[in-house]
Amino acid sequence: MIKNAFANGKALIPFVTAGDPNLATTEVLLAEMDKNGADIILIGIPFSDPIAEGTAIQEADLRALAAGVTTDKIFDMLERVHTSLGCELAFMTYMNPIFVYGVEKFMQKCAACGVSAVVVPDTPFEEKAELQPACDKYGVSLISMIAPTSNERIQMIAKEAQGFVFCIPSLGAAGVKTEPTIDIGEMVGMVKAVRDIPVAIGFGAPDKEEAAAAAAKSDGVIIGSHVVEIIAQHGKNCVAPVAAYVKEMKQTLNES
DSSP states (O other), X not given: OGGGGGTTSSEEEEEEETTXXXXXXXXXXXXXXXXXXXXXXXXXXXXXXXXXXXXXXXXXXXXXXXXXXXHHHHHHHHHXXXXXXXXXXXXXXXXXXXXXXXXXXXXXXXXXXXXXXXXXXXXXXGGGGGTHHHHHHHTOEEEEEEOGGGTTXXXXXXXHOOSOEEEOOSOSSBTOOOOOSSOHHHHHHHHHTTOOOOEEEEESSOOHXXXXXXXXXXXXXXXXXXXXXXXXXXXXXXXXXXXXXXXXXXXXXXXX
C-alpha cells in the first residue's frame, strides 16, 4: 500500500519519465533509485500534451515518445521488475491516456504490475468518480492534489483522500522551481485537521535546505523535475548521477 512508504520517517518521492532516454535505462533507474533511498517512485507516462508540466518534463515526454515508448511497453517493463523493488510505485499521467487505454483495464494492469497509486493532475476532485470505482476495485489509490487555490476545498479533499495528499505550495506548472505562495505548514495543518493522512510536498528542483524545511513540516518531499534534468544532461549515462542525487536527498530528509 502506498501509505506504507511513510512508515519509516520522511518519504522521498522522485519523479522519472518512463522511456527517457529509453525504457531499458528507466528499468535500471528504478532499481538504483530504490536502492539509494526512494520510498515512492513517481513514474510519468509520456503524453503528447502535458499541460500541467514545465519545460523539462515536456521535453522528456517528447524524447520518450520519439523513442517509441507506449503504455503497454511501460506495463511490460514494470511487470518484469516490480517484484525486485522495495519501494512503492505510482503513476503520474493524464485522463486521456487512461481513457484511451480503458479505465478498468488500466487499473487492473496497475495492480498486476505493482503500481499502487495514480496521480492525475487534470482530473479535479469533483470528477474523480470517472476513475474511483476502478481504482477501488483493483486496490489502486487515487491520489488527491491540493494547491494554494484550493482554499476551503482542502478540507473536502482531505476527507476523501487516499494514500497521501500531494501538496503543491506554488502556482504554476509542475516541476518548475518557484517560491511557495502559501505557508506549507498551514496547508499541511488544514489537511491534518480533517484526518491523519500523510502529506507530501511537491517541488520542481529543491535544494537540500528547501527539502529539509519542507520535510520538517510534512511527511515527505516530491522532486518533480531535477531527476529529469539530470537524465536530459547525461542521457544513457544518467544512472550513476541520478542514484547519487537520490542518495543525497534521502540523507537530507533523514537528517531533517
